[in-house]
Amino acid sequence: MNKDVLICGVGGQGTVLASRIIAASAMSEGNTVHSAETIGMAQRGGPVTSHVRIGDEAYSPMIPSGKADLIIGFEPAEVVRNIGYLSADGLAVVNTSAVKPVTESLAETGYDGSSMIEYLKDNVNCIFVDGEAECTKLGSAKFLNILLLGIAAGSGRLGTSKDTIISEIEKRVPPKFKDKNIQAFLSGFEIGENKGESK
Amino acid sequence: MKEYVMGNGAIALGALKAGVNIACGYPGTPSSEIIETLAKYPHEGLHLEWSVNEKAALEVAAAAAYSGARALVTMKQVGLNVASDPLMSLAYVGVEGGLVVVSADDPGPISSQTEQDTRRFADFARIPVFDPSSPEEAFEMIQDAFDYSEKYKTPVIFRPTTRVDHGYASIEVGDKYIPKDYEGFKKDSGRFVIFPRLSYKNHGMIEDRNIQIGNDFSDYRFNTSEGGPSKKAVMASGVSYMYAKETLKDHPQIKLIKIATAYPFPESFMLKQLEGVEEILCLEELSPYIEEQLLKLAGKHHLTLKVDGKLTGHVPHMGENSADSVAKILKAYLETDLEAEYSKKDIPTLPVRPPVLCAGCPHRASFYAVKKAMEKEKTYYCGDIGCYTLGNAMPLDMVDTCLCMGAGVTMAQGFSHVDSDGKAFAFIGDSTFFASGINGVVNAVINEADITICILDNSTTAMTGHQPHPGTGINMMGHDVGKISITNILNGIGLKKVITVDPFELDKAIETVKECAQTKGVKAIIFKSPCIAIEKSSKKCTINDSCVNCKKCIRETGCPALILTDGKVTIDQSLCTGCGLCKQVCPMNAIGGATDE
Numbered sequence A: 001m002n003k004d005v006l007i008c009g010v011g012g013q014g015t016v017l018a019s020r021i022i023a024a025s026a027m028s029e030g031n032t033v034h035s036a037e038t039i040g041m042a043q044r045g046g047p048v049t050s051h052v053r054i055g056d057e058a059y060s061p062m063i064p065s066g067k068a069d070l071i072i073g074f075e076p077a078e079v080v081r082n083i084g085y086l087s088a089d090g091l092a093v094v095n096t097s098a099v100k101p102v103t104e105s106l107a108e109t110g111y112d113g114s115s116m117i118e119y120l121k122d123n124v125n126c127i128f129v130d131g132e133a134e135c136t137k138l139g140s141a142k143f144l145n146i147l148l149l150g151i152a153a154g155s156g157r158l159g160t161s162k163d164t165i166i167s168e169i170e171k172r173v174p175p176k177f178k179d180k181n182i183q184a185f186l187s188g189f190e191i192g193e194n195k196g197e198s199k
Numbered sequence B: 001m002k003e004y005v006m007g008n009g010a011i012a013l014g015a016l017k018a019g020v021n022i023a024c025g026y027p028g029t030p031s032s033e034i035i036e037t038l039a040k041y042p043h044e045g046l047h048l049e050w051s052v053n054e055k056a057a058l059e060v061a062a063a064a065a066y067s068g069a070r071a072l073v074t075m076k077q078v079g080l081n082v083a084s085d086p087l088m089s090l091a092y093v094g095v096e097g098g099l100v101v102v103s104a105d106d107p108g109p110i111s112s113q114t115e116q117d118t119r120r121f122a123d124f125a126r127i128p129v130f131d132p133s134s135p136e137e138a139f140e141m142i143q144d145a146f147d148y149s150e151k152y153k154t155p156v157i158f159r160p161t162t163r164v165d166h167g168y169a170s171i172e173v174g175d176k177y178i179p180k181d182y183e184g185f186k187k188d189s190g191r192f193v194i195f196p197r198l199s200y201k202n203h204g205m206i207e208d209r210n211i212q213i214g215n216d217f218s219d220y221r222f223n224t225s226e227g228g229p230s231k232k233a234v235m236a237s238g239v240s241y242m243y244a245k246e247t248l249k250d251h252p253q254i255k256l257i258k259i260a261t262a263y264p265f266p267e268s269f270m271l272k273q274l275e276g277v278e279e280i281l282c283l284e285e286l287s288p289y290i291e292e293q294l295l296k297l298a299g300k301h302h303l304t305l306k307v308d309g310k311l312t313g314h315v316p317h318m319g320e321n322s323a324d325s326v327a328k329i330l331k332a333y334l335e336t337d338l339e340a341e342y343s344k345k346d347i348p349t350l351p352v353r354p355p356v357l358c359a360g361c362p363h364r365a366s367f368y369a370v371k372k373a374m375e376k377e378k379t380y381y382c383g384d385i386g387c388y389t390l391g392n393a394m395p396l397d398m399v400d401t402c403l404c405m406g407a408g409v410t411m412a413q414g415f416s417h418v419d420s421d422g423k424a425f426a427f428i429g430d431s432t433f434f435a436s437g438i439n440g441v442v443n444a445v446i447n448e449a450d451i452t453i454c455i456l457d458n459s460t461t462a463m464t465g466h467q468p469h470p471g472t473g474i475n476m477m478g479h480d481v482g483k484i485s486i487t488n489i490l491n492g493i494g495l496k497k498v499i500t501v502d503p504f505e506l507d508k509a510i511e512t513v514k515e516c517a518q519t520k521g522v523k524a525i526i527f528k529s530p531c532i533a534i535e536k537s538s539k540k541c542t543i544n545d546s547c548v549n550c551k552k553c554i555r556e557t558g559c560p561a562l563i564l565t566d567g568k569v570t571i572d573q574s575l576c577t578g579c580g581l582c583k584q585v586c587p588m589n590a591i592g593g594a595t596d597e
């Protein structure tokens, strides 16, 4: 299997766990995996990305432009920022809840995500989800990453089986939150299955 | 067993497999995870330390290597500037056990002051350098580096770059750490005491030896070539090789040569590769190092060869390469069509997300206190390197200079000597103080500077990932050795005024700054409050009805937890740590909670 998955969002949203689970799932199904994450000055509120490259023909640690099969976007502007990575027939899973820049109150831009969503609607094959609303149903914003992972898996674009991913989630979340995370994954999975492949 | 690890993890695991006996380093992105990984895996019998700085790390390691032990030293590229004094001499003296200096380069630069190239340092010191192109290769190559170091009794440099350090891959990990057996130091002053005569003798030996190493490297397993034969070839090193491979998988007829040992250059390997080649493109980051080596080789052997690269403007000098930039350069070189690029022209304006001091960061309060106290004065604010460099951003705007670690303390002295009207301040973090601040304080006292040194003591090395330091008391062996007191150090140096304040007690902090600024001589204020990323707080501030929405809190502190909701000032409860700075800034007493609890 050859697959390139880009995960993007802002620091503190839990993108790293999602990328680890995708990498671990693909590996446990016998694939070679490489990944690269933003580290360094990146902190709460800064743009972050994880590039997960599955397969033996991936050499560059980062996905080349136009080659990502899937973008898992935790924030609409971050999806747009990275849209050049998506392949022509790629899919973007997009959380529509915007995260304002931490400097917004100092230098108002009025950013609320709507122009980004508009742009994505017109130009990209997307599954949109109101992450805030879905997470309220699940009881905590902490489940956003697993919810989005569920949608990506449900869309069929991840290339790894549902059961493999569930078992990797179980290995990586605290036992106390295991059931809730599985619930988040499954509700995402359902959204992905229903909305997947529709333009 | 396979493990999915970061490139730096792979380097650490490779060193363990090589039986490393001692590992020393000073934190710095992108190198810090090497020492941290060593601490996480079984390493009974390994001496592990965060040294006080890179020079100390290399000197500790050198003695171990004189004794036949295998020694690893880790740092970021600018760390090698600090360690260059022992390195240059050590190159002449040589070692008994393997000594590998990992100096991580940072093209971009992504989180560094400079875009310097460690391979030049290797050449300057006349010692070998290894340049891995992937985490998998780094794992193998670090083991080779120890072997070569021992074979030629010389320190060697291992220089990964950010994308190798921070890329993840699966590595086959050995299940047991077996430290190398070593004989111990054998006194031999003719060998280990550097004198002009020894340097003269060894200089000649080193130049002869390097020819030998170059020949040896010509058979080195990671100097490789694939594809071809072709008249147009590509020579690449480090991660640029991976980028080239990504594009050239569609052009298998093009010869791709990888240079893993930039110095000594594997000349006979390269000469063989050049047979039938008329034109060659050099792909590398930072300086045109292998490009220049190739030009020398071509000159020496009268080769008719067109060499494209940085020196011909085909490859940019600055910044990092990427799969895309390399694809573009290669396609121009091979005169093939480019795939249509994603058109960015219709993209809506993206929000900028600049790095800022965290909500609740004590550095914000310290800067604010100095700013308020000095409102009407002429000032020089000499910053330094750490999270607190972000104090330069608006609205604080409290960093006038930043040069290199430790420079704030000394530069403030320079300003005080050329302008006696201005008040010169130095801001220095606690880790930076221990690494290279203390000498500067001694210099200030003995040379009668008039400065106020603000030590921003957050009890950690925050910027590079919260490593311990001498002021935190716990070392990398896990031992509680007691905290070294900054106050005692400053008193020992002879400062007349050393005052510790909590920056969140704003009025007291402002008074302290005023008092110090008015006193002639060298004064120090220790702003003491822990990093909020380490010492989590459940306290929160809240806004009450007295708020008139004047926004002074936002305008003056710039705290990211202060936000506008429908035009009204509110506090983002998910970010607020209840530090209470805004509460003290508010003229209306409209902010409550936090420090009262």
Ligand SMILES: Cc1ncc(C[n+]2csc(CCOP(=O)(O)OP(=O)(O)O)c2C)c(N)n1
Pocket (backbone or CB within 6 Å): B026, B027, B028, B029, B076, B078, B079, B082, B385, B386, B387, B388, B405, B428, B429, B430, B431, B432, B433, B456, B458, B460, B461, B462, B463, B464
């Ligand atoms: C010579 C050198 N070594 C290492 C580094 C990497 N580095 C950047 S900031 C820093 C120390 C930061 O710690 P501290 O001074 O305590 O400030 P904090 O980030 O905690 O505010 C280090 C080690 C560097 N820039 N230069």
